[in-house]
Amino acid sequence: xxxxxxPSCREVSEKVLVGELFNAPLLQRGLLRLHLMLCEHCRRFSxxxxxxxxxxxxxxxxxxxPRVVKAAKxxxxxxxxxx
Amino acid sequence: xxxxxSKDDIRALKEGRDGAMAELVNSHTQTLLAVxxxxxxxxxxxxxxAQETFAAFLSALDRFEGRSQIKTYLVGILYxxxxxxxxxxxxxxxxxxxxxxxxxxxNESGLWSRPPLGPEESVxxxxxxxxxxxxxxxxxxxxxTAFFLRESEGESSEDICNILGVxxxxxxxxxxxxxxxxxxxxxxxxxxxxxD
Ligand SMILES: [Zn+2]
Numbered sequence: 001x002x003x004x005x006x007p008s009c010r011e012v013s014e015k016v017l018v019g020e021l022f023n024a025p026l027l028q029r030g031l032l033r034l035h036l037m038l039c040e041h042c043r044r045f046s047x048x049x050x051x052x053x054x055x056x057x058x059x060x061x062x063x064x065x066p067r068v069v070k071a072a073k074x075x076x077x078x079x080x081x082x083x
Numbered sequence: 084x085x086x087x088x089s090k091d092d093i094r095a096l097k098e099g100r101d102g103a104m105a106e107l108v109n110s111h112t113q114t115l116l117a118v119x120x121x122x123x124x125x126x127x128x129x130x131x132x133a134q135e136t137f138a139a140f141l142s143a144l145d146r147f148e149g150r151s152q153i154k155t156y157l158v159g160i161l162y163x164x165x166x167x168x169x170x171x172x173x174x175x176x177x178x179x180x181x182x183x184x185x186x187x188x189x190n191e192s193g194l195w196s197r198p199p200l201g202p203e204e205s206v207x208x209x210x211x212x213x214x215x216x217x218x219x220x221x222x223x224x225x226x227x228t229a230f231f232l233r234e235s236e237g238e239s240s241e242d243i244c245n246i247l248g249v250x251x252x253x254x255x256x257x258x259x260x261x262x263x264x265x266x267x268x269x270x271x272x273x274x275x276x277x278x279d
Contacts, residue, residue: 008193010186017262018255041198045266048199051207052265055215060227060234062120064113073112076134077105080141 006031012042016049097144108137111157114236118158121231122165122224132168136161151245155238159246162228169224181260184267201270211269214276218268226261229254 007015007028012035015021021032036043095103115136119129139160140147147156190196202211219227225247232238232246244254 008189009195010189010193017259040203041195044201044203045199047203047205048201048266048269049262051202051211052215052262052269054207055212056219056230056265057234058212059216059219060121060230062117062235064117064120068126069113069116072116072130072133073108075130076112076137077108079134080104080108080137082099 007035009035009039009042012036012039013045016042016046019053021046093144093147096141104141107140111137111154114154115157115161117235118161118228118231119165121235122227123220124165124168128168132161132164135164139164151242154236155242155246158228158232158236159248162224162246165228166224181263181267185263199266199270201266201273211273214269214272215265218265218272221268222261222264223257225249226257229258230261 012032015024015032022029024032036046092103092106096107112133115133116129119132120126124132136157140157147153151159188195188197188199202208204211222230228247229243232243238246240251240254244251247254247257249257
């Protein structure tokens with residue numbers, strides 16, 4: 001019974017990839033978690049994807065030096081002003 | 084930070100009124116530089132892209148009908164400029180290959196036939212972060228831009244689709260592929276580092 005309901009590794013990893021692991025319907029979510037508890041491969045896959053998401057979030061928010069921005073604004077305006 | 088622009092502002096820009104251009108540049112340079120950095124451009128290139136974006140916007144003010152937010156509109160211009168800039172060296176990978184390679188990792192019953200390798204710890208160490216950052220350099224311009232807009236600007240999927248000129252389905256596929264690619268890359272780098 002459980003075996004038939006249990007999502008396959010491929011289904012689990014696809015859920016992980018589209019970020020739908022935690023907003024699946026309740027029963028499905030329970031089965032996904034159970035699968036992750038039992039399957040070290042999917043667990044590794046899911047942990048790696050979590051680490052990737054976290055790192056991408058950081059990279060996607062570059063730290064800009066305010067001085068760099070200020071100097072760029074000045075030069076850009078200088079260029080844009082009609083001569 | 085002002086994100087929208089009124090008809091009056093557009094008129095002021097058209098008439099070349101004092102301060103109108105300065106306000107435009109002051110309000111939006113930071114975002115344009117940030118997206119360029121997130122795309123992987125150097126400081127000098129980022130500034131040039133931002134400048135060209137403003138110039139293109141100002142030379143075709145009529146085309147901006149105030150339908151979208153000005154920020155979204157400007158990032159859209161910048162994205163197209165960046166794509167031109169990169170076109171010479173830019174090659175979109177065969178789209179199906181990533182998917183194919185991923186599917187090959189499973190057997191017919193959906194079990195791993197080639198299980199994932201790479202880091203198995205649950206904490207994100209500096210080393211892993213560094214490897215992922217290196218891998219992210221290999222993402223396409225559209226993937227990098229999509230991540231930036233979502234993570235940094237909190238843009239809606241609708242706006243991201245408009246900027247990239249793709250459908251919602253395309254956007255999902257694009258991000259899905261980016262994640263597969265990053266993980267494959269992380270695995271490769273991690274395993275080759277271990278056996279050096
Ligand atoms: Zn599994």
